[in-house]
Amino acid sequence: xxxxxxxxxxxxxxxxxxxxxxxxxxxxxxxxxxxxxxxxxxxxxxxxxxxxxxxxxxxxxxxxxxxxxxxxxxxxxxxxxxxxxxxxxxxxxxxxxxxxxxxxxxxxxxxxxxxxxxxxxxxxxxxxxxxxxxxxxxxxxxxxxxxxxxxxxxxxxxxxxxxxxxxxxxxxxxxxxxxxxxxxxxxxxxxxxxxxxxxxxxxxxxxxxxxxxxxxxxxxxxxxxxxxxxxxxxxxxxxxxxxxxxxxxxxxxxxxxxxxxxxxxxxxxxxxxxxxxxxxxxxxxxxxxxxxxxxxxxxxxxxxxxxxxxxxxxxxxxxxxxxxxxxxxxxxxxxxxxxxxxxxxxxxxxxxxxxxxxxxxxxxxxxxxxxxxxxxxxxxxxxxxxxxxxxxxxxxxxxxxxxxxxxxxxxxxxxxxxxxxxxxxxxxxxxxxxxxxxxxxxxxxxxxxxxxx
Numbered sequence: 137x138x139x140x141x142x143x144x145x146x147x148x149x150x151x152x153x154x155x156x157x158x159x160x161x162x163x164x165x166x167x168x169x170x171x172x173x174x175x176x177x178x179x180x181x182x183x184x185x186x187x188x189x190x191x192x193x194x195x196x197x198x199x200x201x202x203x204x205x206x207x208x209x210x211x212x213x214x215x216x217x218x219x220x221x222x223x224x225x226x227x228x229x230x231x232x233x234x235x236x237x238x239x240x241x242x243x244x245x246x247x248x249x250x251x252x253x254x255x256x257x258x259x260x261x262x263x264x265x266x267x268x269x270x271x272x273x274x275x276x277x278x279x280x281x282x283x284x285x286x287x288x289x290x291x292x293x294x295x296x297x298x299x300x301x302x303x304x305x306x307x308x309x310x311x312x313x314x315x316x317x318x319x320x321x322x323x324x325x326x327x328x329x330x331x332x333x334x335x336x337x338x339x340x341x342x343x344x345x346x347x348x349x350x351x352x353x354x355x356x357x358x359x360x361x362x363x364x365x366x367x368x369x370x371x372x373x374x375x376x377x378x379x380x381x382x383x384x385x386x387x388x389x390x391x392x393x394x395x396x397x398x399x400x401x402x403x404x405x406x407x408x409x410x411x412x413x414x415x416x417x418x419x420x421x422x423x424x425x426x427x428x429x430x431x432x433x434x435x436x437x438x439x440x441x442x443x444x445x446x447x448x449x450x451x452x453x454x455x456x457x458x459x460x461x462x463x464x465x466x467x468x469x470x471x472x473x474x475x476x477x478x479x480x481x482x483x484x485x486x487x488x489x490x491x492x493x494x495x496x497x498x499x500x501x502x503x504x505x506x507x508x509x510x511x512x513x514x515x516x517x518x519x520x521x522x523x524x525x526x527x528x529x530x531x532x533x534x535x536x537x538x539x540x541x542x543x544x545x546x547x548x549x550x551x552x553x554x555x556x557x558x559x560x561x562x563x564x565x566x567x568x569x570x571x572x573x574x575x576x577x578x579x580x581x582x583x584x585x586x587x588x589x
Contacts, residue, residue, distance in 0.1 A: 293407045
């Protein structure tokens with residue numbers, strides 16, 4: 137998943153970004169604002185900052201004022217957890233991901249949008265990509281609407297591969313990618329073969345690595361909640377990943393996350409990169425030095441037909457909100473077709489929050505800007521299957537994560553040890569043996585809860 141830290145520092149910067157913004161105690165903000173306003177808790181990613189800029193158009197159309205509280209991603213997750221678990225009712229809408237929404241829905245913390253969708257046929261729920269609809273639904277009820285979405289694919293320098301006589305396969309395997317990385321390594325002074333995240337974090341290192349584990353045949357847990365972190369297949373995948381990045385990966389790999397790899401490919405420091413489809417917009421931007429030089433291939437596979445992840449920042453309505461109808465009007469506007477057109481016309485088509493609607497990928501204005509990667513992105517998102525991402529049944533959905541509340545802590549702790557293995561400070565076996573112990577503690581509680589011996 138993309139982990140971005142757009143430069144918006146606290147309430148002051150958020151307020152400067154848009155006149156309709158509001159933080160605690162400002163302009164009818166948290167806990168107030170009257171009947172014609174709603175409070176929105178939102179991550180400070182670039183697409184959301186664009187939304188703030190355009191929100192006066194929503195107010196003009198509906199008469200509803202939007203008071204935004206905008207926070208960096210980690211702070212947003214902490215705040216949302218506190219708010220929704222307590223059902224304080226201070227926020228009507230919040231940006232949550234497809235990790236949180238199913239968990240919150242099962243806890244009764246977010247409202248079903250299905251009755252609201254039924255009264256708003258103009259929203260066109262069927263236009264939302266099926267994988268997104270599935271990821272944000274529980275028990276046949278919709279609990280979230282995507283603002284933008286992504287999967288993962290392989291990005292590569294077409295000119296560098298051609299200079300070495302290499303043709304990228306239509307559906308590359310990880311073994312083929314490793315051979316290509318070895319071939320193009322040092323193709324130019326200072327250029328390495330591939331960039332792969334090594335920065336600790338469940339949403340950093342383990343976003344790509346878990347997809348590798350899946351396609352190698354591994355899993356974090358078996359269907360009956362047996363920990364599998366040091367199993368042969370999980371170990372094989374992790375050894376492959378660590379070996380590839382150590383031999384042919386970027387400089388400073390143990391500290392490299394999404395942003396560092398994006399910079400490395402943009403600046404010509406690497407020839408390939410496996411990561412989020414959302415990166416392509418930056419690579420093909422008008423000011424990008426590699427615009428037009430990048431090819432896009434599906435996420436590499438081994439034993440599965442596909443292996444791309446699925447991630448979305450989506451809107452959820454707090455169950456305790458007394459303003460669900462007004463909240464839905466905002467969600468419907470922000471995730472609607474008209475909003476995408478508004479972004480394209482006002483801010484440029486490269487800034488459209490894509491990855492959620494089928495109609496986006498038939499819009500000629502968008503395709504003119506994003507034609508190099510649009511179809512590959514749509515294919516990656518639509519082929520992602522969180523309920524069946526590997527070769528064996530799972531106890532919980534998720535592709536690059538396991539959709540249980542304990543996973544952020546578990547994934548982050550194991551990632552710290554795997555990152556140390558990339559740095560050469562410990563072995564993969566040591567990292568995964570410790571990870572197995574941590575995972576077993578989680579698994580025990582679920583076996584007990586479900587009556588599994």
